[in-house]
Amino acid sequence: MAQQAYVTDTDNGGTRSERPHPGFRRLFSRPAAGRWGDGGVWRRGVLVAAAGVLLALVMLAHSRIPNAVGNLGSLTETFLPWLGLLVLVLLVLALVRRSVTALVAVLVPAVVWLTLFGGLLTDKTAPGGDxxxxxxxxxxxxxxxxxxxxxxxxxxxxxxxxxxxxxxxxxxxxxxxxxxxxxxxxxxxxxxxxxxxxxxxxxxxxxxxxxxxxxxxxxxxxxxxxxxxxxxxxxxxxxxxxxxxxxxxxxxxxxxxxxxxxxxxxxxxxxxxxxxxxxxxxxxxxxxxxxxxxxxxxxxxxxxxxxxxxxxxxxxxxxxxxxxxxxxxxxxxxxxxxxxxxxxxxxxxx
Structure with missing residues (x-):
């Protein structure tokens, strides 16, 4: 547990009193990332939101990533399903930042990933065959x-x-x-x-x-x-x-x-x-x-x-x-x- 810092005041009657140091109050009176209920939930997490939109664009337009430099397009397409892990990372960051903006933005790549690969998560096997x-x-x-x-x-x-x-x-x-x-x-x-x-x-x-x-x-x-x-x-x-x-x-x-x-x-x-x-x-x-x-x-x-x-x-x-x-x-x-x-x-x- 953090130890509080105090300052000492002496009143006109000669008595002494102690109160918490104002710097301590500023440091521990509210979470660094803010609260869900304050207006900052829409302003925070802009970078996370931007990363989410960029990730969605990569998955949607992977066929347009050029192969001219190091066959980057083919490399991305080889491991394309694994970009779903980045969606989870962004979700955690959005929660840590307590950002509604970031959470909404992360939904975009999540939907794109499910559109591309959600069908593979279902069991399509059937009996029969010769x-x-x-x-x-x-x-x-x-x-x-x-x-x-x-x-x-x-x-x-x-x-x-x-x-x-x-x-x-x-x-x-x-x-x-x-x-x-x-x-x-x-x-x-x-x-x-x-x-x-x-x-x-x-x-x-x-x-x-x-x-x-x-x-x-x-x-x-x-x-x-x-x-x-x-x-x-x-x-x-x-x-x-x-x-x-x-x-x-x-x-x-x-x-x-x-x-x-x-x-x-x-x-x-x-x-x-x-x-x-x-x-x-x-x-x-x-x-x-x-x-x-x-x-x-x-x-x-x-x-x-x-x-x-x-x-x-x-x-x-x-x-x-x-x-x-x-x-x-x-x-x-x-x-x-x-x-x-x-x-x-x-x-x-x-």
Whole structure:
């Protein structure tokens, strides 16, 4: 407890009296930030209010943030959902400042965030579907490929796509998955395992100079599906260069062009795209396909890094088939989480 300071007065009768020091009264007589009932609640918190409006503008106009300098736009879009944490910070500051102006202003980015991502907070999963698919970046440095393969197979998926395969690890994955998946193909550093027959396996040129994408026709009981597997180039955040993603962007355009030319009407894309659905750089792909997580998932479905997932860069996307459910699988020996979805190939079925 603070100790009061006193001053001593001597009256004309020679008696002494003490009273609190006036500086002490000024310091402790009212809260530094003011009271909710005084007129200052509208004048205080101007900076917090301005920050709230700015945050709302960033979320609303993220597509207009230029990529010319360090791909700042794509970087913002990669972690766009996390801007919701800034809304909470501003709310706390508004309460600390006891500012009605700030509180009202903070409602603006809160509404914008809910408009953009509120739908992901609801459970859109549904029963049914006739094909379960899984994609997993297994990590080239994975120390337990056999365990990873067993974990993925335990999901019961009909089709499994693996990315970041090394030549040394491929035989291990082939052996571990052979009993559950009689059909498989590996092209470069990506592979596809299926319980159903596969034909038309071919490399997909994504302008890298080495093979990191493939296509195959999987003949399911409900009909043929063109399945693409892709591992787009990694992106980096560097102080001197910003968000470096030029090669990823070029490969995304090539992948989108290949999918646009697909002859089958039912298409499933599995892979590590090193980008989120919000990232404009993936527009060549995202503009023509649906994300199973957005359409039939529950939550954000973040897949990377596995230790503390912050972004959904591993994607399952479809066109011509109906997503019924989407989820992430438990962590394996990789730095990514496996991503799974169940889709309905026979869209005429009720």
């Amino acid at each position: 094909l379960t698919v899984v994609t997993h970046n297994v990590n080239a440095d994975n120390s337990d490929p056999s365990g990873t393969a067993r974990d993925v197979a335990a999901s019961g998926a009909d089709v499994v796509a693996l990315e970041e395969l090394t030549a040394a690890a491929v035989p291990t994955y082939e052996k571990a998955l052979a009993s559950a998946y009689p059909h498989h193909a590996v092209v470069g550093t990506v592979g596809l395992w299926s319980k159903h027959p596969m034909t038309g396996v071919e490399d997909v040129d994504i302008k890298l100079g080495w093979k990191r994408a493939m296509r195959a026709t999987v003949t399911t009981p409900a009909g043929q599906v063109a399945v693409y597997v892709a591992h787009l180039p990694s992106v980096r955040v560097k102080l001197e260069a910003g968000f470096t993603a030029r090669q990823r962007d070029k490969s995304a355009d090539a992948l989108g062009e290949a999918i646009a030319g697909e002859r089958l009407t039912r298409v499933v894309l599995l892979g590590d795209l090193n980008g989120t659905m919000n990232d404009r750089a993936l527009n060549a792909v995202t503009s023509q396909m649906r994300s199973t997580q957005g359409a039939a998932g529950s939550g954000f479905g973040f897949s990377w890094p596995a230790s503390f997932p912050m972004a959904r860069i591993d994607q399952i996307m479809v066109k011509g088939v109906e997503p019924e459910s989407s989820w992430t699988l438990p962590r394996t020996g990789s730095d990514h989480l496996p991503v799974a979805a169940r889709v309905r190939v026979d869209t005429t079925a009720s």
